[in-house]
Amino acid sequence: MPTGRLAVWWLIASEIVIFGGVLGSYIMHRLGHPEWANQSVHTNTWAGAFNTFVLLTSSLSAVLAHNAASRGDGKRAAKLLWATIGGGAVFLVVKSFEWTNEIQHGYTITSNTFWSFYYTAAGLHGLHVIAGMIVMMFVAADAAKNKELQRVENAGLYWHFVDLVWIFLFPLLYIAK
Amino acid sequence: MSDNAHAPAAPGAEPSNAHGHAAHDDKFYIRIWGILLVLLVVSVIGPELGIRVVTLITAFGIAIVKAYLVLKNFMHIGVEKKYVAYLLITMVALMVLMVGGVGPDVLRHDGHRWSNVAAKKTVEEGLKAGGGHDAHGGEHKAGEKPAEPAPAH
Amino acid sequence: MSTAAHAEQDHAHGHAHHDEGFIKKYLWSTDHKMIAMQYLFTGMAMALIGGFTVYAFRMQLAFPGMSVPGYGRVTATDYNALVTTHGSVMIFWVAMPVLIAALGNYLIPLMIGCDDMVFPRLNRLSYQLFLISSIVLIASFYVPGGAFGGAWTSYPPLSAKAEYSLTGLGSSMWLLAVALEFAAFLLGGINFVTTVMNSRAPGMKMFDVPIVVWMIIIASILFMASVGPLIAGAVMLLFDQQIGTGFFDPAKGGDPVLWQHLFWFFGHPEVYVVLLPAMGIVAEIITVFSRKKLFAYKTVLYTAIGTGVLSFFVWAHHQFIAGIDPRMANVFSVTTLLISIPVAEMVFVYIGTLYGGSIRLTTPMLWALSFIAEFLLGGVTGIFLGASGSDIYFHDTYFVIAHFHYTFFPIAFIGSFAAITYWFPKMFGKMMNETWGKVHFWGTIISFNFIFIPLFFLGARGDHRRIYDYRHFPDLMKAGMQDMRILATLALLVLLAFQVVFLVNFFYSLFKGAKAPANPWEANTLEWQAPSPPPHGNFPQGLPNVYRGPYEYSHPDRQADWWPQTEPEPTKS
Numbered sequence: 001m002p003t004g005r006l007a008v009w010w011l012i013a014s015e016i017v018i019f020g021g022v023l024g025s026y027i028m029h030r031l032g033h034p035e036w037a038n039q040s041v042h043t044n045t046w047a048g049a050f051n052t053f054v055l056l057t058s059s060l061s062a063v064l065a066h067n068a069a070s071r072g073d074g075k076r077a078a079k080l081l082w083a084t085i086g087g088g089a090v091f092l093v094v095k096s097f098e099w100t101n102e103i104q105h106g107y108t109i110t111s112n113t114f115w116s117f118y119y120t121a122a123g124l125h126g127l128h129v130i131a132g133m134i135v136m137m138f139v140a141a142d143a144a145k146n147k148e149l150q151r152v153e154n155a156g157l158y159w160h161f162v163d164l165v166w167i168f169l170f171p172l173l174y175i176a177k
Numbered sequence: 178m179s180d181n182a183h184a185p186a187a188p189g190a191e192p193s194n195a196h197g198h199a200a201h202d203d204k205f206y207i208r209i210w211g212i213l214l215v216l217l218v219v220s221v222i223g224p225e226l227g228i229r230v231v232t233l234i235t236a237f238g239i240a241i242v243k244a245y246l247v248l249k250n251f252m253h254i255g256v257e258k259k260y261v262a263y264l265l266i267t268m269v270a271l272m273v274l275m276v277g278g279v280g281p282d283v284l285r286h287d288g289h290r291w292s293n294v295a296a297k298k299t300v301e302e303g304l305k306a307g308g309g310h311d312a313h314g315g316e317h318k319a320g321e322k323p324a325e326p327a328p329a330h
Numbered sequence: 331m332s333t334a335a336h337a338e339q340d341h342a343h344g345h346a347h348h349d350e351g352f353i354k355k356y357l358w359s360t361d362h363k364m365i366a367m368q369y370l371f372t373g374m375a376m377a378l379i380g381g382f383t384v385y386a387f388r389m390q391l392a393f394p395g396m397s398v399p400g401y402g403r404v405t406a407t408d409y410n411a412l413v414t415t416h417g418s419v420m421i422f423w424v425a426m427p428v429l430i431a432a433l434g435n436y437l438i439p440l441m442i443g444c445d446d447m448v449f450p451r452l453n454r455l456s457y458q459l460f461l462i463s464s465i466v467l468i469a470s471f472y473v474p475g476g477a478f479g480g481a482w483t484s485y486p487p488l489s490a491k492a493e494y495s496l497t498g499l500g501s502s503m504w505l506l507a508v509a510l511e512f513a514a515f516l517l518g519g520i521n522f523v524t525t526v527m528n529s530r531a532p533g534m535k536m537f538d539v540p541i542v543v544w545m546i547i548i549a550s551i552l553f554m555a556s557v558g559p560l561i562a563g564a565v566m567l568l569f570d571q572q573i574g575t576g577f578f579d580p581a582k583g584g585d586p587v588l589w590q591h592l593f594w595f596f597g598h599p600e601v602y603v604v605l606l607p608a609m610g611i612v613a614e615i616i617t618v619f620s621r622k623k624l625f626a627y628k629t630v631l632y633t634a635i636g637t638g639v640l641s642f643f644v645w646a647h648h649q650f651i652a653g654i655d656p657r658m659a660n661v662f663s664v665t666t667l668l669i670s671i672p673v674a675e676m677v678f679v680y681i682g683t684l685y686g687g688s689i690r691l692t693t694p695m696l697w698a699l700s701f702i703a704e705f706l707l708g709g710v711t712g713i714f715l716g717a718s719g720s721d722i723y724f725h726d727t728y729f730v731i732a733h734f735h736y737t738f739f740p741i742a743f744i745g746s747f748a749a750i751t752y753w754f755p756k757m758f759g760k761m762m763n764e765t766w767g768k769v770h771f772w773g774t775i776i777s778f779n780f781i782f783i784p785l786f787f788l789g790a791r792g793d794h795r796r797i798y799d800y801r802h803f804p805d806l807m808k809a810g811m812q813d814m815r816i817l818a819t820l821a822l823l824v825l826l827a828f829q830v831v832f833l834v835n836f837f838y839s840l841f842k843g844a845k846a847p848a849n850p851w852e853a854n855t856l857e858w859q860a861p862s863p864p865p866h867g868n869f870p871q872g873l874p875n876v877y878r879g880p881y882e883y884s885h886p887d888r889q890a891d892w893w894p895q896t897e898p899e900p901t902k903s
């Protein structure tokens with residue numbers, strides 16, 4: 001297996017346990033604290049669902065970029081990567097509106113341990129979104145010049161992982177009321 | 178991969194980007210994306226019914242299905258060397274182990290000759306207080322939903 | 331303290347050959363050997379800090395209230411900070427960087443026969459993060475309130491609230507330093523694993539990889555798999571400290587026991603993360619110096635993997651009295667007792683290797699043999715603590731201290747000394763002085779036992795480990811108890827004095843030692859086929875081919891009693 005891809009898989013493996021630590025702690029607390037249901041009704045399911053849609057779509061463009069790169073079409077791969085980065089940006093914008101709204105209504109990170117977990121888990125995920133966007137900017141700049149095309153897939157793998165984490169965060173934080 | 182034509186493709190044989198499984202055309206990925214969106218809609222609507230079993234299945238069951246679809250079709254884990262899948266499964270299993278070992282102390286608030294008085298008290302007070310937030314409450318009455326945030330689109 | 335650290339680093343870097351610029355060559359290098367040296371010297375400098383702190387607080391325990399020469403009077407707050415710093419520095423900034431990062435970086439590319447790590451720049455970043463983490467830790471000594479004093483395990487609520495720990499900023503900087511250090515080793519671990527998977531020399535099959543490389547890889551994987559929850563926990567604890575969340579505060583719906591679980595879910599595999607590389611070093615050394623094939627290579631390997639897997643099932647034995655469910659304590663007692671089996675098996679295999687060998691008692695061999703003996707004592711006393719019934723009595727006494735120093739001292743120091751004395755000719759192209767090496771060895775080993783054997787007895791008599799001044803506790807000042815404390819402290823002073831012998835020997839040999847040949851120990855593994863010290867790119871005559879396993883010593887068909895991995899098979903006629 002190419003070294004870069006191998007390293008990304010190991011990176012993903014070690015990220016699983018980082019998110020696993022947060023989510024595992026959250027799940028245990030959530031099950032032990034039925035009163036948190038009174039807090040979680042205040043999360044905005046529609047914003048979360050829209051963000052899921054955004055991330056799934058950006059994952060699609062990431063995999064299409066990989067497809068283009070494997071055909072040797074660096075230009076198209078770069079364009080699709082920029083679309084993915086755009087998806088990440090939309091995600092962050094929606095998230096910032098959502099958080100602003102919640103904080104204005106008094107649901108801050110310290111108001112209740114449910115909200116502490118909510119902001120910590122989503123914030124940690126948000127940092128990964130930002131990191132993925134930065135990585136993809138470099139990869140896209142290279143791919144546009146038809147250089148280092150194998151990196152398109154590696155960046156995509158990481159992005160899919162960020163997407164996967166959100167797929168679990170969404171029901172845990174938004175749907176389970 | 179879903180079609181068996183190139184199932185035993187050997188990844189890593191070629192050093193770079195093209196490793197056998199990229200034979201899908203873009204339509205295939207768009208179809209997977211479509212399925213994912215349908216699942217998303219189901220997972221949002223299902224819990225609205227308010228039936229506990231349906232909520233669990235639609236929220237978490239579908240999350241697992243979505244994760245599987247992404248792993249298989251976007252991340253191509255099926256054509257990757259076997260140990261990659263085992264590695265990821267091991268990591269998830271470790272987390273299950275952690276929750277299993279920690280759960281008896283953290284999830285539960287009493288057990289064999291012990292009782293977590295503080296936790297029980299917060300649960301009780303939280304349930305009594307209802308939907309309001311206990312620390313900074315004030316401008317909100319119990320159960321009042323915050324206004325929908327401005328959608329960004 | 332920090333000036334000593336810097337002075338030593340400058341000293342080490344003093345012998346620059348100015349062919350590619352000092353900064354480029356010594357500070358901004360991507361060469362795995364130079365990064366290994368950076369880790370090694372940083373680790374050694376941090377060991378001086380760890381040694382100085384233990385000197386200060388042991389003096390306070392033996393002669394309470396005295397003005398410690400070189401430190402001054404140790405106040406109660408100082409005492410807490412000193413103990414915490416000693417523990418965290420020795421584990422996170424000495425054992426980890428020296429055993430895994432320095433030796434892993436140095437040995438992996440040389441032993442598997444490639445020119446560098448697969449991600450050299452990632453490697454450099456890893457060291458830089460580590461250096462920043464060391465600086466953050468050292469800086470935390472000087473912030474208002476002083477360094478963190480909540481023990482290296484950092485249990486909340488003590489660590490979570492400034493009004494309890496009295497070191498609001500110090501505890502956050504400690505957490506930040508630890509988190510940065512973890513990030514550094516995560517990057518390093520990914521690099522190690524991918525390098526070994528993808529860059530082995532042609533002909534090197536899975537079972538031709540030297541045991542020490544296997545051990546470092548298994549340790550890196552253990553680290554990657556266990557550290558995640560603690561990183562998550564560290565973020566949560568940081569929020570508790572600085573923002574006022576209640577993740578570990580029961581009054582806000584959190585749970586302090588959760589931190590203990592997250593910490594030990596990492597903390598126990600961490601013991602094996604540092605143990606396995608030390609075990610690997612010992613395996614290399616005893617095969618070379620008993621001129622025998624390693625007894626049961628595959629057994630060692632599978633046992634190490636088994637130990638790694640089992641190490642995930644034992645963490646709660648640190649928490650038997652922390653309020654965990656007693657039924658869980660039963661489960662964890664059983665798994666803890668089980669894990670002594672594979673470790674004992676490794677020790678047996680090593681003794682089997684020694685059996686019937688023609689043993690050469692060089693300094694590295696003495697260290698390796700003493701590792702087996704001393705670690706055995708540490709392992710055996712662990713049985714008392716792993717069984718939940720007796721642990722309830724022993725918990726938080728000096729018995730625990732003595733036990734884990736009997737495991738960690740062999741791992742972090744005996745293992746490192748064995749490795750440094752063994753690979754010194756390769757690293758620096760000079761031989762170390764054998765006589766002074768043996769003086770250092772005997773002085774260290776004898777005084778080490780005089781420190782910790784009294785602590786076993788003190789612990790069995792109920793000596794609690796977190797007491798600043800025993801004069802306040804008449805029960806712990808009974809006949810002879812203070813004498814034993816004084817004995818341990820005096821032995822510590824002797825041990826520290828003998829480390830000066832090591833440092834002098836190290837730096838004297840570095841500059842004035844006899845020139846080392848490429849293969850002074852007549853060893854088989856690939857690093858000895860490269861020149862001493864190896865140039866950039868490691869193998870100037872071209873990357874080696876591998877024809878056999880690493881431990882073919884005293885083969886009956888051969889005159890020479892070693893058979894390098896690179897030597898082609900003789901053509902059979």
